[in-house]
Amino acid sequence: MNSITIGQYYPADSLIHRMDPRVKITGAFLLLIGAFLIESVPGLIFSLLFLGVITALSKVPFRHMIRSLRGIVVILAIAVIFNIFMVPGNAILTMGALTVTDAGLIKAGYMFFRLTYIVAGTSLMTYTTTPVRLTEGLERIFAPLSLIKVPVREIAMIMSIALRFIPVLGEEAQKIKTAQMSRGADFESGNILVRAKSMVPVLVPLFVSAFRRADELSLAMESRCYDPSAKRGSMKPLRFGLRDGLAFLCLGAYMGIMVTIRVLI
């Protein structure tokens, strides 16, 4: 369970860490759009270069970035396999009813790259931004929605707590799993269905414990004067500085180049 690194903060002091979360949220969103503009080799190389530069600036180790991909291995595999076999084109290899086509291979390659790119881009945001800053950023971006009675601040608080408890629940799931294994539970053998079923004795106690934790956490928050309707102070207020402006310009340039490559090539 410790392999799940999505949504976890990687403590370091870097340019990207210090950046305004609103810039990083916008950046992650633009990388997502950028991923779907990749249709050619130059686009692929340029976007890879861009991600490489910001990863290097963020001081997040490359190994850590790779680890975030583990969570989407299944989705990746499905996307790639479907593309390989389902896209019509010149047949390269035929295995019974299944045909691998050249267009399929290329499409699968791009799909693989796009999904990896999206996950890497968004996890870079969560690695370099503490959940509190992240939710503060989201809160500010979506603040106008509170005019139409969307509880933006409450949603932001719920999100930050969810992110905070990912490692806690992960550790707990591991403990329960070990406890069940020591009593003879088998999680490794059988097909997917059997293995999914064998997770039930892990998930039920995990849920029960999550509810108990939620109950205790709400008491602790209340006793520390949390009042959703009151005006809260801010420990790390967002200041949009020159650096953030420049970062926005870089993001703009990235989008511009991606669109140009897409249109021209």
Next chain:
Amino acid sequence: MSIIKISKILFEYIRRDSEGNPKQIKTALDHVDLDVREGEFIAVLGANGSGKSTLARHLNALLTPEEGAVVIGGMDTKAPENVYPVRRNVGMVFQNPDNQIVGSIVEEDVGFGPENLGLETTDIWDRVANALEATGMWACRMKTPDRLSGGQKQRVAIAGVLAMRPRVIVLDEATAMLDPAGRREVMESVMELNRSEHVTVILITHHMDEAAMAQRIIVMKEGAVAMDGAPKEIFSRYEELSGLGLDVPDTVRLSHILRSEGMPLPEGIITREEMASALTGLLKES
């Protein structure tokens, strides 16, 4: 001057059937009276279900009594407008360290309380820095909670409470899930706060050696105060404590056994040092 004044409070847990009629009533607090002076260090003992935690939750308006009143620094917890001022004055530290840390890095968690009070940014940082220094956690301020030991997590929780500048800190079995080293860490932090900042401490515990460090011990039994006095006085009532299902510190039990075997040990030995000097005194005489 009394900071907490509890008079004749009654609290019941009522289980209802599907029609909403009471099925089972359990009286958790049965007309409890208690007076706490500012700056006191009180330990609350009692078997499971004796009403310790229910009492603790009345101290910062998480629960309010059905009868009687809890008055904190002149404020009745029953008045809705007093709820937040009361919680600012009485901080609570709970048993499970993971379930009370809201922030994902240490300093952000300690800042949670001051943020809730709607303070200015510089003010929040002042309080966070002070609280982290007072609990010795300043060096860990940038860490994520999952990299801390149990004792360190509880000290962060204490710092989080301290940052609200409370006059009273209630520790509801806050050491129960810790190893001996973690317990010692937490106890040292708490005693230091009591000594240097004159914070009133109410420590709910199962550990007799922790209770022995308090100035005053309150023993609860079936929702009522069964004993109230200085540790020496409480631990001398050895049989009574055993009857309540409670233990005494090892040294107290040892001196009790030695006395009943005919050794002329003085009453009121609690610490190991006291025991050692009493025994060497006896050896010299013989």
